[in-house]
Amino acid sequence: MPSPLAERSAYVLVVDDEPTIGEVLCRYLQRAGFEAGCAGDGSQALAMSAQRRPDLVILDIMLPGVDGLEVMRILHGQEGPRPAVILLTAKGEESDRIVGLRRGADDYVVKPFSPAELLARVEAVLRRAGGAGDDGDAMPLRFDALQIDPAGRSVSLDGAEVSLTQREFDLLLFLARHPGRVFSRDQLIDLVWRLPFCNDSSTVTVHVRRLRAKIEPDPSEPRFIQTVWGIGYRFQP
Numbered sequence: 289m290p291s292p293l294a295e296r297s298a299y300v301l302v303v304d305d306e307p308t309i310g311e312v313l314c315r316y317l318q319r320a321g322f323e324a325g326c327a328g329d330g331s332q333a334l335a336m337s338a339q340r341r342p343d344l345v346i347l348d349i350m351l352p353g354v355d356g357l358e359v360m361r362i363l364h365g366q367e368g369p370r371p372a373v374i375l376l377t378a379k380g381e382e383s384d385r386i387v388g389l390r391r392g393a394d395d396y397v398v399k400p401f402s403p404a405e406l407l408a409r410v411e412a413v414l415r416r417a418g419g420a421g422d423d424g425d426a427m428p429l430r431f432d433a434l435q436i437d438p439a440g441r442s443v444s445l446d447g448a449e450v451s452l453t454q455r456e457f458d459l460l461l462f463l464a465r466h467p468g469r470v471f472s473r474d475q476l477i478d479l480v481w482r483l484p485f486c487n488d489s490s491t492v493t494v495h496v497r498r499l500r501a502k503i504e505p506d507p508s509e510p511r512f513i514q515t516v517w518g519i520g521y522r523f524q525p
Contacts, residue, residue: 301342330354463523
């Protein structure tokens with residue numbers, strides 16, 4: 289059954305040096321209604337991206353030659369729309385996942401995985417990237433020097449634009465729209481990531497740390513995104 293998001297003709301590039309995985313994922317995505325391309329290594333992925341900019345890249349970290357993190361860095365450094373990235377990592381390689389998230393990945397999936405799980409992640413990331421979901425009113429939000437523009441999906445601090453990944457923006461907007469309310473990491477995975485059955489909430493911690501580094505005058509003493517010890521996080525207006 290085609291995905292509701294397929295109406296946007298999103299183009300997904302699968303990058304994996306195991307041909308079977310790439311072919312299976314491409315067929316699965318195409319059956320769901322997406323356009324999909326496959327690359328077997330980092331150099332091929334960059335060449336294909338230069339010909340057609342993907343909306344989302346499913347990217348194996350362990351690639352021959354140019355590895356996945358370097359491919360992501362190059363793609364994110366190029367002009368034009370920034371593609372979302374879902375990293376494929378080996379089981380137990382937590383350090384790779386943390387490094388990937390810190391460098392701008394939107395999500396990750398641990399091998400082995402089911403195509404259905406990966407499709408759910410693709411839909412969630414593209415949904416958030418397109419601004420779908422419970423975004424409510426589109427009026428800008430202002431908190432002292434911090435301004436959040438939901439319609440333009442942009443953030444500025446003291447008048448200067450702050451560069452956020454799609455997931456960082458989604459998390460900040462969600463918290464700012466519920467000022468003073470405390471959310472646990474599991475709740476944020478459910479409400480922002482839209483993955484209610486995900487058992488790894490450490491990605492929330494990583495994204496909060498990255499957000500603080502970008503919007504807080506002093507990340508060690510957060511003004512906006514505050515930790516409520518033993519529970520989770522809240523946005524202080």
